[in-house]
Amino acid sequence: MSELVNPTLGIGTGLLKAAAKHPEMVVLAVDNRGAIVPGLNLYEHIPGRYFDVGIAEQNMVTTAAGFAASGKIPFATGIGNFVALRCVEQIRTFIAHTKLNVKIIGGITGLSAGKEGPTHEATEDIAHMRAIPDMVVLAPTDIVSAEKAVLAAAEWKGPVYISIGRTPSAVIYDDSYQFRIGSADLHRQGKDVTILSTGHMLAYVLEAADRLAAEGVSARVLDVQTIKPLDEEAVLAAAKETGAIVTVEEHTIVGGLGGAVAEYLSGVYPAPVVRVGINDEYSQTGTPEELMVVHGLTPENIVRSARRAMELNR
Numbered sequence: 001m002s003e004l005v006n007p008t009l010g011i012g013t014g015l016l017k018a019a020a021k022h023p024e025m026v027v028l029a030v031d032n033r034g035a036i037v038p039g040l041n042l043y044e045h046i047p048g049r050y051f052d053v054g055i056a057e058q059n060m061v062t063t064a065a066g067f068a069a070s071g072k073i074p075f076a077t078g079i080g081n082f083v084a085l086r087c088v089e090q091i092r093t094f095i096a097h098t099k100l101n102v103k104i105i106g107g108i109t110g111l112s113a114g115k116e117g118p119t120h121e122a123t124e125d126i127a128h129m130r131a132i133p134d135m136v137v138l139a140p141t142d143i144v145s146a147e148k149a150v151l152a153a154a155e156w157k158g159p160v161y162i163s164i165g166r167t168p169s170a171v172i173y174d175d176s177y178q179f180r181i182g183s184a185d186l187h188r189q190g191k192d193v194t195i196l197s198t199g200h201m202l203a204y205v206l207e208a209a210d211r212l213a214a215e216g217v218s219a220r221v222l223d224v225q226t227i228k229p230l231d232e233e234a235v236l237a238a239a240k241e242t243g244a245i246v247t248v249e250e251h252t253i254v255g256g257l258g259g260a261v262a263e264y265l266s267g268v269y270p271a272p273v274v275r276v277g278i279n280d281e282y283s284q285t286g287t288p289e290e291l292m293v294v295h296g297l298t299p300e301n302i303v304r305s306a307r308r309a310m311e312l313n314r
Helices: 008-021 057-069 080-086 088-096 125-130 143-155 199-214 232-242 257-268 288-294 299-312
Strands: 025-029 050-052 073-079 103-107 136-138 160-164 185-188 193-197 219-223 226-228 245-252 273-278
Touching: 008 025, 008 073, 008 103, 008 143, 008 160, 025 057, 057 073, 057 080, 057 088, 073 080, 073 143, 080 088, 080 103, 080 125, 080 160, 103 125, 103 143, 125 136, 125 160, 125 226, 125 245, 125 257, 136 143, 143 160, 185 199, 193 199, 193 232, 193 299, 199 219, 199 245, 199 299, 219 232, 226 257, 232 245, 232 257, 245 257, 245 299, 257 273, 273 299
Parallel strands: 025 050, 025 073, 073 103, 103 160, 136 160, 193 219, 193 245, 245 273
Antiparallel strands: 136 226, 185 219
16 A cells, blocks of 8 residues: 555645636635645635635535625535535525535545544535535545546536545555546456445555455456446446445445445346445544444455355345
C-alpha cells in the first residue's frame, strides 16, 4: 500500500484550481476553515470570493442558493453529518427542486470523525443525498481524485454533493487520471465475482482481490466514485459476466452504494449482492482504524463476503 495521505487536501487544491478557471465561483464555509480544507487559507487565496457564515449550515445552504440564482457557482463546505442531515430540507427545496448550480462538500464523512463520536460520524450522508431528485452524489477515492472531483463538479450544471473523509488513505491515482461523473473505473478484470468499492475503500478491496487470486478466485474490481448517477452499464455487465456482487463502503449499507446497486439489479438482472459496510446501527467512539475493524471494513471480511456471494450464486 502506498503512503497514506489525507484526501481532503485534494479538495483544497481542487477548489483553488476551479476558482482560477471559473471567476464566477465562490466558496462558503461554516467556521470550518481548517477542517474541510486543512492547511489552506482559501480566504487569502480568493479574497472577496470566500464567505464564512459562522456555525449556521442551513443559512449557508440557502445563501449558496442565492449565489447560484445570481449566476455564481457556489461551493458550500461543512462537516458532512451537519450539511447532509441538518440541511436536507433546504437542499431539497431551495437547491435541487429548482436545479440550482450549487456544489456541496460534506467533509469528515464516514468514520473519520470517530474520536468525536456518533454525533459527528457521517455514516448516512450519501443515503440522504442520493434520495434527493436531480442530486449528483460523488465519493472520491483519494487525494488525487478528490481534486479531480471538485473540478468535474465545477463543470457540471446542477447540484452536486461530494462526500469526503479525512482518514489518511492510499494514493491510487496519478495526475493523468480523468474523473468522469457517472462512470465507474475498472481496476481488475475477473470472472468469478465483482467487488465494487467507493470512497477510500479501494486499497482494501485491491488487497482482498489479491488474496482471492491466491486462492484461485478471479475478482473483478470496480471503483464507483459516482454513486448517483450510477454506472448502470458497468454494474449490469458485472452481474451478467461474474454473477456475484460485493459492495464495499464506509457508510451504512442502507441507501448507499450497496443499496443503489441492489435496487438497480433487482429490476433488470437479479444477482446476489453482499453489502460490506456499516450495518443498520450507530457507530461508536474510537479511532477510525479501530472502528473500521469493528464494522468489518477489512480485507479479511471483504474476502469472506466474496466467498459468500459466490456461494449464493451457485
